[in-house]
Structure formats: structure tokens, C-alpha cells
Amino acid sequence: MYQALVGIGLPAALILIMIGVGLSLTFNDFTRVFAQPRAFLVGITCQMLLLPVIAVLIIDLAGLSGELAIGLFILALCPGGTTSNLYSFLAKADVGLSISLTTVAGFITTFTVPLLGNWAIYHYAGANSQFELPVLITWVKLMAITIIPTLIGIGIRLQWQGFAEKAEPYVGRLSAVILILMIISIAWELGEKVMSYLLQAGFAALALNVLTMALGYLVGKWLVDNERQARTISLEVGLQNGALALLVTVTILDSAAMSIGPSVYSLLMLVTASLFTMAVLRKDKTVQGKAVTS
Numbered sequence: 001m002y003q004a005l006v007g008i009g010l011p012a013a014l015i016l017i018m019i020g021v022g023l024s025l026t027f028n029d030f031t032r033v034f035a036q037p038r039a040f041l042v043g044i045t046c047q048m049l050l051l052p053v054i055a056v057l058i059i060d061l062a063g064l065s066g067e068l069a070i071g072l073f074i075l076a077l078c079p080g081g082t083t084s085n086l087y088s089f090l091a092k093a094d095v096g097l098s099i100s101l102t103t104v105a106g107f108i109t110t111f112t113v114p115l116l117g118n119w120a121i122y123h124y125a126g127a128n129s130q131f132e133l134p135v136l137i138t139w140v141k142l143m144a145i146t147i148i149p150t151l152i153g154i155g156i157r158l159q160w161q162g163f164a165e166k167a168e169p170y171v172g173r174l175s176a177v178i179l180i181l182m183i184i185s186i187a188w189e190l191g192e193k194v195m196s197y198l199l200q201a202g203f204a205a206l207a208l209n210v211l212t213m214a215l216g217y218l219v220g221k222w223l224v225d226n227e228r229q230a231r232t233i234s235l236e237v238g239l240q241n242g243a244l245a246l247l248v249t250v251t252i253l254d255s256a257a258m259s260i261g262p263s264v265y266s267l268l269m270l271v272t273a274s275l276f277t278m279a280v281l282r283k284d285k286t287v288q289g290k291a292v293t294s
């Protein structure tokens with residue numbers, strides 16, 4: 001089961017996720033980048049710079065090393081995904097900004113993952129490590145599994161918009177099921193080691209999720225001063241593309257231990273994102289209630 005999910009299921013899940021991103025894209029999502037540059041620049045800067053810096057700090061504070069540290073850092077290099085788009089919709093955030101950030105970050109990630117991933121391997125595992133991310137091969141694989149499916153999704157929406165709108169939610173659900181099966185199979189593969197790894201990496205994964213969501217929201221409020229866009233930046237920065245991180249750690253680096261951080265994170269982020277959504281919606285009701293009474 002593990003080998004089948006690694007070789008077929010995980011790439012298929014990520015391809016479906018990225019097709020789903022493409023199905024949701026419209027021309028306005030690209031023009032919005034230029035129409036609202038401040039919110040976009042703040043969001044993309046937080047994703048590309050703030051996330052890796054926070055990850056390094058948490059890894060050091062948690063005392064992680066070797067494969068666990070590498071896995072968590074690679075996760076920090078994989079921002080965005082359909083999950084952040086969904087929660088932006090549920091939290092009444094700026095969905096267009098969310099989709100724009102997800103798309104652009106996806107293109108940038110194909111370059112940053114192999115380059116910074118190799119830095120993490122050298123830094124946390126040493127120069128004699130058996131692990132290596134071949135830059136060209138990794139870039140080609142990421143392009144094939146992320147960018148090309150996104151373009152396919154865009155093409156489908158351009159040709160058959162009605163079909164794309166109906167298919168989009170089903171694509172996301174199917175990819176989520178495959179991802180959960182992948183996480184279960186990783187735990188099975190690790191056997192008795194899984195609890196030890198969870199205790200070591202679980203707190204760090206939760207800290208990365210909560211801290212980046214909080215900082216994303218605060219930075220958004222400070223620099224953009226727009227509640228809906230601050231919510232979007234929080235979710236885009238705080239919800240990582242766990243499927244992409246697992247693709248790198250499991251299929252390219254062939255390390256189940258590296259996959260612990262991304263696996264735990266992928267489950268925890270659903271809880272924290274739901275709590276965040278409930279909190280901001282309650283805030284909206286409170287503001288509306290005060291407006292009515294006044």
C-alpha cells in the first residue's frame with residue numbers, strides 16, 4: 001500500500017489539487033495582482049521570506065535535527081494550495097487575492113524548493129548526507145506535477161466554465177482523501193518509530209502553523225489595513241501545501257521520517273484554520289450587532 005501511494009497516489013493527489021487551483025482561476029485573478037499590489041506584495045513576501053525564517057527559528061528552538069528538521073523546513077517552502085482558497089471563502093476573506101497568491105507562489109516554489117531544500121539538507125544533515133535534491137530533476141518534476149496541471153485546469157475553465165465550476169469541489173475532496181491515506185501509510189511504514197517522531201516534530205509543526213497564521217494576520221492588518229485581506233494573508237501564510245511537501249520528502253528524497261512534520265501539519269492546520277474561521281465570523285457578527293443597536 002505504501003509503495004503504491006508513494007508512486008501513484010501522492011503525485012495523483014497533487015495533480016488533482018493543482019488542477020483544482022486552475023479550475024478556480026479567472027482572468028481577474030491575474031489582473032488583481034496589479035490592481036491591488038500592496039496586499040499581494042505583502043502576502044507573497046510573507047510566504048517566501050517570513051515562512052522559512054520562522055521555520056528555522058522553530059526548528060532551532062525545538063531542537064530538531066536531521067530528517068525531522070529537513071522535512072519541516074521543506075514544508076515551509078511549500079506555501080498555499082486549495083485548502084487556503086477554501087478557508088478564505090469560508091472566512092469571508094479576499095478569495096481573489098488568495099487564488100492569486102496561491103498561483104504565483106506555486107510558480108516560485110518550483111525554483112525555491114530544490115535550491116533551499118539542498119541548503120536545509122547540508123545545514124541539518126551535514127555535507128556527508130545521503131540525501132540530495134538534484135536541482136534540474138526536482139524542478140522538472142515540480143513543473144510537471146504543479147504548473148502543468150494548473151495550466152490544464154485553466155484551459156478547462158476557459159473552454160467549459162460550467163463544468164469547471166461543478167467539478168472544482170469534487171476534485172478537492174478526492175485529493176484530500178488520497179492525502180489522508182498517504183499520511184496513514186507513512187505512519188504504518190514508520191511503525192514503532194512514529195510516536196517518537198510525533199512527539200519530536202508535532203509541537204514544532206503546530207508552532208509553525210499557529211505562529212505564521214498569527215503573524216500573517218498582524219502583518220496584513222499593519223501594512224494593508226484591510227480586514228478581509230489580512231484574513232487572506234493569514235490563511236495563505238499559515239496553511240502550507242502539505243501534499244507538495246510530502247511529494248518532495250517521500251518520492252524524491254525517499255524519507256518517511258522527513259514526512260512526519262508535513263503529515264502532522266496537514267492534519268493540524270485543518271483544526272486551526274477552522275478555529276480561525278469561527279473566530280473571525282463571530283467577530284463579524286459582533287460588529288454587525290453593534291452597528292444595528294447603534
